[in-house]
Amino acid sequence: MVAPPERYDFDAIVVGAGPAGATAALVLARAGRSVCLVERGPFAGSKNVYGGVIYARILDELIPGWWDEAPVQRWVTRRATVLMTDHQALTVDYRTSAWGEPPYNGATAYRPDFDAWLADKAVEAGAVLVTSTTARGLLVDELTGQVCGIRTDRPDGDLTARAVIACDGVNSFLAKEAGMYLHPEPEHFTLGAKEVLALPREEIEKRFALSGREGADFEIVGCTQGIPGGGFVYTNLDTVAVGVVVSLTGLSASGIRPEELIAGLKAHPMIAPLVEGAELKEYSAHLIPEGGYDTMPELTGDGILVAGDAACMCLAAGIWLEGVNFAIGSGEAAGRAVDEALAMGDTSAAGLAGYRRRLEGGFVLQDHRKLRRAPHLVLSDRVQNAYPTLACDLVEQLFTVTNPVPKKGAVKAFLEGYQRAGLKVGDLARDGWAAIRTFG
Numbered sequence: 290m291v292a293p294p295e296r297y298d299f300d301a302i303v304v305g306a307g308p309a310g311a312t313a314a315l316v317l318a319r320a321g322r323s324v325c326l327v328e329r330g331p332f333a334g335s336k337n338v339y340g341g342v343i344y345a346r347i348l349d350e351l352i353p354g355w356w357d358e359a360p361v362q363r364w365v366t367r368r369a370t371v372l373m374t375d376h377q378a379l380t381v382d383y384r385t386s387a388w389g390e391p392p393y394n395g396a397t398a399y400r401p402d403f404d405a406w407l408a409d410k411a412v413e414a415g416a417v418l419v420t421s422t423t424a425r426g427l428l429v430d431e432l433t434g435q436v437c438g439i440r441t442d443r444p445d446g447d448l449t450a451r452a453v454i455a456c457d458g459v460n461s462f463l464a465k466e467a468g469m470y471l472h473p474e475p476e477h478f479t480l481g482a483k484e485v486l487a488l489p490r491e492e493i494e495k496r497f498a499l500s501g502r503e504g505a506d507f508e509i510v511g512c513t514q515g516i517p518g519g520g521f522v523y524t525n526l527d528t529v530a531v532g533v534v535v536s537l538t539g540l541s542a543s544g545i546r547p548e549e550l551i552a553g554l555k556a557h558p559m560i561a562p563l564v565e566g567a568e569l570k571e572y573s574a575h576l577i578p579e580g581g582y583d584t585m586p587e588l589t590g591d592g593i594l595v596a597g598d599a600a601c602m603c604l605a606a607g608i609w610l611e612g613v614n615f616a617i618g619s620g621e622a623a624g625r626a627v628d629e630a631l632a633m634g635d636t637s638a639a640g641l642a643g644y645r646r647r648l649e650g651g652f653v654l655q656d657h658r659k660l661r662r663a664p665h666l667v668l669s670d671r672v673q674n675a676y677p678t679l680a681c682d683l684v685e686q687l688f689t690v691t692n693p694v695p696k697k698g699a700v701k702a703f704l705e706g707y708q709r710a711g712l713k714v715g716d717l718a719r720d721g722w723a724a725i726r727t728f729g
């Protein structure tokens with residue numbers, strides 16, 4: 290608790306210069322508010338880890354024509370979902386030239402480049418970016434009980450503001466300190482680990498059948514040695530990112546190390562020819578808030594809001610990861626809500642209530658609510674193990690020429706495979722119905 294500040298250093302402080310924080314600061318600075326964006330790394334994006342694809346349409350209004358200036362590696366024009374067993378792979382491989390033109394769909398980008406670019410936008414608009422500075426805790430006004438700033442690790446100390454936006458990423462300790470994060474259980478998190486592998490640009494284009502700035506994105510089920518999760522392969526200009534995302538509790542129970550899972554994926558007959566001879570440039574790992582809607586903290590308190598991964602807003606379901614766009618969307622809503630609250634002269638939880646209203650009215654909470662069962666479904670044992678085996682075996686049987694033995698009918702092959710995969714009567718129908726309810 291601190292005495293009420295005589296005057297505030299800033300209208301708002303945003304902690305964390307990831308996509309959520311940079312966007313919140315950009316919106317506030319454009320609205321003419323004094324805003325400080327505090328980042329513990331030496332520059333925005335220096336600490337940030339992800340797989341590699343940004344779905345940036347959320348920027349269409351905020352930064353019109355963003356595609357002409359954002360530091361993009363490739364435009365994803367080929368997106369494949371792969372069902373794998375240890376020796377088989379069945380792929381739904383979609384490509385379209387439409388995603389290779391404005392307004393584009395997904396882009397591969399390096400986070401140190403992308404996050405630094407977005408934070409620069411906030412600085413150009415007037416935000417003060419303070420790097421190499423860690424927020425160590427919250428300042429709370431002893432009269433009102435309202436958050437009124439942050440403690441930092443700098444010798445010149447604390448910073449005060451009428452509102453603090455916590456965008457400090459997964460497992461936010463600021464949200465915990467404010468009592469907003471109630472039950473962060475390990476089963477609501479996954480661990481993402483990835484390698485960045487260097488290959489000559491022409492080699493990547495040859496191996497992935499790409500040309501120019503076209504890019505590929507493979508999302509893989511069945512490659513995590515029985516641990517609930519998934520894998521990915523993304524192309525950059527002259528590197529390929531290969532990684533896995535696995536349940537934290539499953540990983541610790543298995544005794545397997547994440548780098549062993551990546552090694553297994555790279556050795557798979559489908560992936561090995563794509564990365565053969567590549568040079569390891571980087572290895573990184575990071576937690577992902579997989580729990581989604583049902584595990585989100587309180588979004589607002591007196592003088593404080595939580596956005597992005599700090600508020601579990603990453604839309605994740607094993608192989609499927611949309612976090613950057615949700616971070617930008619929630620950062621934008623937080624910035625606008627703080628601007629409105631400042632205009633009303635009320636940054637208490639009641640004054641900041643516009644934040645939730647904005648999120649409810651847009652894709653962030655609507656998509657999360659719609660897809661709240663997705664992690665549970667995608668990480669279930671049947672989706673992870675039984676269905677990849679069933680699908681691969683079925684296709685193998687259908688494509689195998691058995692002469693002189695006459696062909697087996699598809700229904701017979703399916704029923705045999707169904708039994709072999711350990712599925713019970715009704716499992717497929719139940720899961721199909723759950724998939725319709727989840728994704729429909």
Ligand SMILES: Cc1cc2nc3c(=O)[nH]c(=O)nc-3n(C[C@H](O)[C@H](O)[C@H](O)COP(=O)(O)OP(=O)(O)OC[C@H]3O[C@@H](n4cnc5c(N)ncnc54)[C@H](O)[C@@H]3O)c2cc1C
Nearest residue numbers: 305307308309329339340341342424458481597598612613
């Ligand atoms: C392996 C992996 C693969 C992923 N793949 C994808 C993908 O392909 N596409 C996608 O859209 N999303 C992906 N995600 C999710 C995505 O990375 C996150 O959802 C997104 O980064 C969230 O943005 P954010 O701004 O909320 O948090 P972050 O990007 O985590 O940023 C938080 C920032 O806060 C700073 N910070 C933290 N604590 C403090 C402090 N106390 N003081 C000052 N600064 C602090 C950090 O240094 C960091 O810069 C992936 C994640 C992982 C781990």
